[in-house]
Amino acid sequence: MKIGFSGLGVMGAPMAGHLIAAGHTVAGHNRSPAKAEAWAQKTGGTAAATAAEAARGVDLFILCVGNDDDVREVVGAALPELASGAVIVDHTTTSAKVAREMAALAAEQGVAFLDAPVSGGQAGAEAGKLSIMIGGDTEALARVEPVLAVYAKAIKHMGPAGSGQLTKMANQIAIAGVVQGLAEAVHFAQSAGLDTDAVYEAISQGAAQSWQMDNRWKTAAAGQFEFGFAVAWMRKDLGLVLDEARANGSHLAVTALVDQFYSEVQAMGGARWDTSSLAARLQARRKD
Numbered sequence: 201m202k203i204g205f206s207g208l209g210v211m212g213a214p215m216a217g218h219l220i221a222a223g224h225t226v227a228g229h230n231r232s233p234a235k236a237e238a239w240a241q242k243t244g245g246t247a248a249a250t251a252a253e254a255a256r257g258v259d260l261f262i263l264c265v266g267n268d269d270d271v272r273e274v275v276g277a278a279l280p281e282l283a284s285g286a287v288i289v290d291h292t293t294t295s296a297k298v299a300r301e302m303a304a305l306a307a308e309q310g311v312a313f314l315d316a317p318v319s320g321g322q323a324g325a326e327a328g329k330l331s332i333m334i335g336g337d338t339e340a341l342a343r344v345e346p347v348l349a350v351y352a353k354a355i356k357h358m359g360p361a362g363s364g365q366l367t368k369m370a371n372q373i374a375i376a377g378v379v380q381g382l383a384e385a386v387h388f389a390q391s392a393g394l395d396t397d398a399v400y401e402a403i404s405q406g407a408a409q410s411w412q413m414d415n416r417w418k419t420a421a422a423g424q425f426e427f428g429f430a431v432a433w434m435r436k437d438l439g440l441v442l443d444e445a446r447a448n449g450s451h452l453a454v455t456a457l458v459d460q461f462y463s464e465v466q467a468m469g470g471a472r473w474d475t476s477s478l479a480a481r482l483q484a485r486r487k488d
Contacts, residue, residue: 201347204254204261205229206274208239211291211318212264214325217243218351229254231265255281260344264291264318267436268298275302275313284310287340289348291332293317293372295440296362303336303361312340315361316348317368321428323415329353333371335363369441375475376438376458378412383478386421391486396421416476425473425480432471435462 201224205216208230219226220243229248230236240247248254255261255278263274271292278288288306290299290313299315306313314336324330328351334341335358348355358367385408389399400417403409419427438459445452461478468484470477 201225201260202258203227203347204248204251204256204258204278205264206251206254206262206278207264207266207292208235209264210322211325213239214322214328215264215291215330215351216245216262218328219347220245222347222350224347224350227254227256227258251277252281254278258282258286260287260289260347262289262291266292268294271298271302275305279306279309279311282309282311286311287344288313289316289344290314291316291318293368293437293440294365296335296365296369296444299335299362299365312337313361314340314344315364317364318352319368319371320353323428324353325351332356333358333364333367335359335361335365335367365440366444369437369444372434372437372441373452373455375412376434377454378410379416379475380454380458380461380478382410382412382416383420383476383482386417386479387482387486390421390483412476416474420476420479423480423483425470425477427476428474430472431462431465431475431477434475435459435466438462 203219203224203226205226206229208216208228216226216228226245227248228236228239228245229251236247251274261278261282265271265274271290271294288311303313314334316332316334318330318332320330330352331354332348332352333356338357341357345355358364389396404413441455461481465477465481
């Protein structure tokens with residue numbers, strides 16, 4: 201398939217690379233042209249100077265950018281270049297509102313838009329084992345699902361436009377609570393004078409086990425926070441969650457509290473630390 205891909209960051213670059221390895225033709229665009237050029241040299245893809253150039257004449261246009269405004273900008277540039285019947289797949293984590301807005305805008309031009317946020321982080325993107333939750337037209341999904349499967353271990357249609365983003369919000373709510381619990385467990389073990397490696401071995405095979413424990417316990421205990429999804433990105437996502445919660449009447453006390461804790465991590469200079477850095481906040485409070 202002929203594909204355009206906008207957003208070649210830590211997630212998008214490996215995803216687009218998997219598409220090329222699977223035999224697809226990919227034109228890659230990034231806001232920083234040097235990243236697109238480096239990606240093209242590494243993968244054999246083509247670097248596009250603009251989103252419009254990446255979208256020109258493609259069957260499938262994929263984007264993985266930063267926020268709602270970025271999506272509006274990229275889709276607005278790409279749509280005039282897409283033929284009727286093309287499909288746009290947006291892997292950005294955004295509001296459900298912008299997903300519905302883009303779906304309606306695309307439909308006016310005979311183009312399908314699928315909101316398709318992902319879970320699995322940089323490691324999942326590099327390994328081609330992301331989980332994708334999708335909102336939008338099922339027929340459009342059927343056409344592109346074999347392509348998305350190149351970098352996914354699970355693809356689930358969730359309902360009409362916006363449903364993928366709402367599902368991603370549920371994902372982030374669950375992660376926020378789990379990471380705070382993990383941070384508190386690490387902090388407690390350290391405060392009690394326990395061997396944290398031994399604690400992990402003792403509890404990770406029981407009901408406390410989680411992906412976060414298996415992948416972030418030891419690094420958090422060591423005060424190392426350079427492994428994946430950044431605090432600044434998590435706060436962006438939790439802001440979307442809390443906005444949606446205010447609109448739908450859901451009560452997210454723990455999520456709101458963890459978002460506050462992440463603001464404290466940012467104030468410590470940890471905006472680019474990974475989300476397990478909640479443990480650093482607790483250690484700093486203990487020293488105080």
